[in-house]
Amino acid sequence: MSDATTDPRHFRTPPRRPLRLSWSDERVRAIVWQVLVVGVVVAVVWWLVRNTAHNLEVRRIATGFGFLGREAGLPIGEHLIDYSPTDTYARALLVGVLNTLKVAVVGVLLATILGTAIGIARLSRNWLLARLASAYVEVIRDLPLLLQLLFWYTILQGLPGPRQALNPVDGVYLSNRGLKLPWIEWQGAHTAALLALVAGAAGAWLYARWARARQMADGQPRRAWPAAVLLILGLPVAVWAAMGAPWTVDRPTLRGFNFVGGVTMSPEYFALLIGLVTYTAGFIAEIVRAGILAVNLGQWEAAQALGLRHGQVLRLIVMPQALRVIVPPMTSQYLNLTKNSSLAVAIGYQDIVSIANTTLNQTGQAIEGIAIIMAVYLTISLSISAFMNWYNARIALVER
């Protein structure tokens, strides 16, 4: 084989000419343009920094993150970790980050479930269901999220007080103080059961992998689900029972003007969660629908012709192909939900933006406050994208 049969583009790179100091030389032009643009950007940034430094000096604002160690003195209603107003700003901001994560994680889970359900409903053969789902998507997507949040918050605030609280299910109370749910008194046995659940899930996954490898080797299908049920359900229950099976339900009861006991979902958190979930679900529904429609009908037919059952077709043939279309836009929806949780500040849920905003108003450290907000969101965004990119690479089509 001679060179003549290879792709001519591979060896016909232009010969390197010596650099001429002339405008007609492309490389000279490229260098000049880049130096110019970078120079302008650097000059503008330098000018801004100099102005800022001067302004800070005039207003006697000390720069730096020293304020983080000072006592915050700002009350926070909802906190996942211990917190009191005498704690430092750093701890207050940490509480804010955790509050943001609390709404983002729960929101992403619920929005995925609701969005997938609505997306499938839009494809339903039932005309009424499909039309209803598409009307939902259209209305939800054409209204600003902030408006929806304010709307939900107004509705929750308009609910009756604790004495006339709505009681849809026994033990569950919905009033203008939020949603009250019964909760078990947490004990060591519950923690142990939770750990057993994690261990059981890991065991089930390992067993499924082993079963799959065996099937590849000898062709005999093995049922993974009995072992999975045993490991995921049986193990935690066994651990819990072995430790005395403690089960005391802490029910919310009305005492005076408010409820005591149980767990509380504040109206702010509840409104934010409803708003974010219903809004994002509208977008996720469209993504799921597009993903399922993207799988060729021939794939269904070919799978059925191979004798696969309906569930197998869905799990082995259709879903892997639909996911490839679904995952990248889904990532941006998760990012959007996380970023949109910053609207909490408008309805008074104390997320990172709200707490950083109070901090910068109290201390006057505007630059640091905004830098913290941006750093937190950049970190969360980059982590979500990194995880979803990894997941996407795992499920992506492997071509030759």
Next chain:
Amino acid sequence: MAPADTTARVRLDTAVARVPGEASAPRSPPATAVGPLAWLRGNLFSSWLSTAVTLLLAYLIVRWTIGFVEWAFVNAIWEVPHNQTQACREIKGVGACWAVVTEKHRFILFGTYPFEEHWRPALVVLLFVGLYVVSALRRFWRKELVMIWAGVLTLIGILMWGGNTAPGLLRQPYEQVLALVLLAGAGFAYRHGRIGVALPSALIVYALLAWAGPVLDMPYVSQERWGGLPITLILATFGLAFAFPLAILVALGRRSELPAIRMLCVLYVELIRGVPLISLLFMASVMFPLFLPEGMNIDKLLRAQIAIILFAGAYLAEVVRGGLQALPRGQYEAADALGLTYWQKTGLIVLPQALRLVIPPLVNTFIGFFKDTSLVLIIGIFDLLTAGKTAIIEPAWQGFGVEVYIFVGLIYFMFCYAMSKYSQNLEAELNRHRRR
């Protein structure tokens, strides 16, 4: 059924209809295969599950519709004497109090703009709607559209500010002459020598600019008093008008072969897309004043507008980049082979095709920004949503938020729904030639 099909069926029937006992005339299809009954069977009652879902949904829809109609129309109160909301409070939860909208609609729509001058923001809203309609018509997708935008946006500025601001530049005689010469020159250049058209049009523009304010006697209204729907439309429209060219430049920069420029563009896009719009708006409201030299101050509305432009620019740039990537390489190579310079290649070959490819996602991004302008509420700028929220602060009207938000929501919905339907139609139309 098509007639040709029927005749074929008839001939077939006569050919085989020798079987004893069988009717020879063509039979109509069974009622369960075509017609409304079949449609019901196929789409609503195809299985037990489907029937159950249909019945459940129908029950819920009927119940909710009746409940909503009772609340919104039957039991509603449409008007109350001045701020006497007692009647409204009595029917709370049973009927809507639309009186809050009747009473406050001027405030919600136009904010604190002087009451006698409300015709000006109203006209501005109409001008905006007209501008959107004209831009949506494919007949106007030409270079002249840029001129129309410039003209209408100037007119909107004159209407909103009023007074002698716009013509204020043209008080002195030499300024008037200069403006005249400039306009005539621009018209001349634009029309390539057809001075007969250029001169009169320049004169008209000039006359409008110079005398519109004083002649119509519009008092000056500073932008602190602007509010409501015009602010929302201004933020969205001006934001897009400036963000779009920025986005094109950034998208081109991100695909540039010059590493420094590419890196700058990537940095800009990824930084902006990684943080929420609120943090940019906060930056505009509290940090921006620190950036400027002492004594120089930029209006709050303008600062928010800059933040929105920077934000929109990053998102639009990604959409435009998608179009640039979707364009086949051959187009770039052909342009290079013709010996076009970079800007000729970009302006004449690449952009016209790339932008056409991404019009539907662009419109979707526009819808997103239209909705996102409502976030300026958080930094206290008086847009439509802020006006709605402020309207119910007054003690007499407290607690009627749902009615106000429904009213404000309807306005947002009308704009977004129109855009979304337009985008869907456009997508179908643009894809038609490819489907063939």
